[in-house]
Amino acid sequence: MDVMAAANIFPTHNELTETDQFIVFFGERLATRQTKFLWNLSEINHLLGGGDKLIFIDVSADGSYYLLQVDEDPTGSLGANLQSLRSLLFSQSELAFTLAGKAAQLIDWYGSHRFCGACGTETLNHPEQRAVICHSCKRHYFPRINPCAIMLIVDGDKILLARSARFKSNFFSCLAGFMEVGETAEETVAREVREEVGLEIENIRYLKSQSWPFPSQLMLGFIADYKSGDIVPEPGEIEEANWYHVDELPVVPSADISVAGELIQYYVRQVRGQS
Ligand SMILES: [Zn+2]
Incomplete structure (x- = not known):
């Protein structure tokens, strides 16, 4: 502050x-x-x-x-x-x-946050902090960010990429999902991968994060190794998911604008021995 x-x-x-x-x-x-x-x-x-x-x-x-x-x-x-x-x-x-x-x-x-979520009273801006105050029940409300995990699953020179069932596009990208209450980020990664494609993973490592203001997410980027299982796309969530050799990738997000693109580019460089 x-x-x-x-x-x-x-x-x-x-x-x-x-x-x-x-x-x-x-x-x-x-x-x-x-x-x-x-x-x-x-x-x-x-x-x-x-x-x-x-x-x-x-x-x-x-x-x-x-x-x-x-x-x-x-x-x-x-x-x-x-x-x-x-x-x-x-x-x-x-x-x-x-x-x-x-x-x-x-x-x-x-x-x-114009009104208190607990008692409905109109809130007032805190004069010195990024907060609003309810003077009736004394609650303070601070800006909230919603953490999400985004993860690239890798297996040697292959990476797992998926196409969303909810956003119609030609892009193939990393898996991603919101953290749930009480979860660590690593637990979110393992759960989302299990739910979305039915795979087990190991060696989950954090790479970097990105603020994603649509409307207020914090994307935490991970890479994880494939451990076991066959791809089973989750109905309604994943239209298609496949393993791709790093030299034969489909259309993926740009590394300039998304942490997904950065994860992919980072791993492709690693496989090719460039970093
Ligand atoms: Zn209140």
Whole structure:
């Protein structure tokens, strides 16, 4: 919370400075102009006032980043277009996606915690922390992330890839699933693999994670070795799952935008002796 303590979560207009930068959201989309997605104070000054909401996102060496939520379409006055968060994955820098992802998660979280889940009283923003408070029953609510495990199952020079039954696409990717209450991440990996393809695995090792703001997941990426069993796709979940030689892969996600793609690329490099 050190970063939060140094910044004002809900600044007033006269606390803003020229080194601050702003991401402007109108509804669920943000204002961009080609690759520009950060706006400075003089550019967005005319949008302040009325029903705008300003929320601190993050701080960098250059200044603070704020989310500016506006009620009226800002595209005309900014000379901007409106872009969805998902489209930023493919068209913008990693910084844009990270900051806009945080902003979108904050919009979603504040918007869905306007009332106390226990007693129904309207919540108030905590003045110094990323939290809302119920003054009636004294509960504090903090932003919630939903951890998921994503795992690449490997067997020597072959990897297991699957096509989802729920998202119609040509992509083959890693298996994945939400962690359940009381589970360790490794237990989630073993359970999901058993449920989705009927295989037993061993030697589960963590590789890396990724924030996935659709709406607020934390993807924990693992690699695990095949141990036993034959592939039995789970009806309704897995359309198709197969072993693929690392030199003969189907269409897989890009390593630029997803931890699934990174897991695949990492293992393919390992098999080929490049890392
Ligand atoms: Zn309450």
